[in-house]
Amino acid sequence: MTPTYYLLLSALLFTIGAVGVLVRRNAVVVFMCVELMLNAVNLSLVTFGRINGEIDGQVMAFFVMVVAAAEVVVGLAIIMAIFRTRRSASIDDTNLLKY
Amino acid sequence: MTPMTPTTPLLAQATAEATVSTGEAIAFWILGPLALAGALGMVFARNAVHSALWLVLTMLTLGLLYLAQQAQFLGFTQIIVYTGAIMMLFLFVLMLAGRDSSDSVVEVLRGQRLAGALLGVGVAGLFATAMARGLADVTPAAPLDPWSPEGGGAGGLGRVIFGDYLFPFELTAALLITAAMGGMVLSFTTRHGKGGRKTQRELVEARFRGEYERPSPKPGPGVFATANSVATPALLPDGSVAPESLSELIENTSAARLEEQRRQVAGDVPKPDAHALVAPDESEEGKGK
Numbered sequence: 284m285t286p287t288y289y290l291l292l293s294a295l296l297f298t299i300g301a302v303g304v305l306v307r308r309n310a311v312v313v314f315m316c317v318e319l320m321l322n323a324v325n326l327s328l329v330t331f332g333r334i335n336g337e338i339d340g341q342v343m344a345f346f347v348m349v350v351a352a353a354e355v356v357v358g359l360a361i362i363m364a365i366f367r368t369r370r371s372a373s374i375d376d377t378n379l380l381k382y
Numbered sequence: 383m384t385p386m387t388p389t390t391p392l393l394a395q396a397t398a399e400a401t402v403s404t405g406e407a408i409a410f411w412i413l414g415p416l417a418l419a420g421a422l423g424m425v426f427a428r429n430a431v432h433s434a435l436w437l438v439l440t441m442l443t444l445g446l447l448y449l450a451q452q453a454q455f456l457g458f459t460q461i462i463v464y465t466g467a468i469m470m471l472f473l474f475v476l477m478l479a480g481r482d483s484s485d486s487v488v489e490v491l492r493g494q495r496l497a498g499a500l501l502g503v504g505v506a507g508l509f510a511t512a513m514a515r516g517l518a519d520v521t522p523a524a525p526l527d528p529w530s531p532e533g534g535g536a537g538g539l540g541r542v543i544f545g546d547y548l549f550p551f552e553l554t555a556a557l558l559i560t561a562a563m564g565g566m567v568l569s570f571t572t573r574h575g576k577g578g579r580k581t582q583r584e585l586v587e588a589r590f591r592g593e594y595e596r597p598s599p600k601p602g603p604g605v606f607a608t609a610n611s612v613a614t615p616a617l618l619p620d621g622s623v624a625p626e627s628l629s630e631l632i633e634n635t636s637a638a639r640l641e642e643q644r645r646q647v648a649g650d651v652p653k654p655d656a657h658a659l660v661a662p663d664e665s666e667e668g669k670g671k
Binding site for chain 2: 284285286287288289290291292294295296297298299300301302303305306307308309311312314315316318319322325326329330332333334335336338339341342344345346348349350351352353354355356357359360361362363364366367372375
């Protein structure tokens with residue numbers, strides 16, 4: 284096998300995450316699918332760094348992790364704020380940014 | 383369409399085989415399907431909590447795949463940060479907003495799921511062919527030695543982060559502080575604002591004005607201290623189950639198992655003798671001697 288298989292796995296994971304974002308209706312699950320897409324890109328970054336024999340890919344994956352942590356905090360706070368006013372976490376019920 | 387074989391297939395294949403050890407190949411063929419299974423389970427699980435647990439599986443296997451690729455520090459960071467912190471945060475929010483944690487089966491847009499699946503197949507095919515063609519001639523470099531100062535261990539990573547990537551690293555500090563502030567602002571509820579929390583006095587007055595369903599609090603779970611489980615509903619004086627005490631989230635204890643306690647509460651069975659020093663056996667009490 285070659286390191287390309289890692290990239291194929293990452294592409295499949297990214298695709299599954301994208302389909303999940305399109306198909307699922309629960310806001311938290313949609314958010315988890317976004318996380319899966321970020322993780323898939325991380326895997327491809329690490330693999331690209333490995334193919335090139337450089338460590339920069341790992342550093343970029345590291346920064347993606349930091350951004351993902353910040354994104355999760357804000358995103359889940361938004362979901363909780365919407366849940367508090369609408370009493371629902373379904374994205375079908377959310378059609379306004381306020382109230 | 384030109385064939386996808388590289389110009390020197392045998393040579394490229396041989397060097398590529400040399401960079402991936404047999405142990406790593408075995409690890410990949412075990413962990414890769416596990417990661418895919420976790421991802422598919424997350425998308426297809428009806429219950430959102432099950433989805434989160436499937437995603438934990440995927441993230442754990444991804445961390446192990448980083449380890450297999452000689453990225454030790456990143457692998458452990460993945461396990462600690464993602465499965466340890468981020469997924470637990472997800473589970474907390476699911477438990478807090480868990481009232482409709484299961485997805486509705488109704489399709490709001492007609493044919494949306496089919497279109498999404500077709501799009502997914504298309505995107506996967508696009509990625510796969512692009513990478514297979516783009517990387518056919520690439521000879522992978524030898525993996526980094528994690529024990530050398532320039533390798534994939536914490537030392538090598540720190541050398542690059544605090545050297546070449548120092549300014550982006552400083553920017554992440556600003557990003558994290560902004561995110562923490564945003565989380566606090568969004569989750570902050572004021573007591574005095576519109577829709578804010580009421581004081582205990584305001585709540586009692588509102589209850590007696592009839593703004594709520596009932597003036598008293600809802601009956602708690604448990605059958606007169608015979609059980610303190612949330613799953614056990616409260617019983618009314620005639621022995622019937624109080625509907626307000628049934629939990630919406632969890633499966634309640636079935637009425638058949640409560641039969642004996644219902645009869646006791648309703649007074650059909652004589653009470654245990656208050657003067658007896660020793661409580662009678664459970665079996666004798668159940669027969670109603």
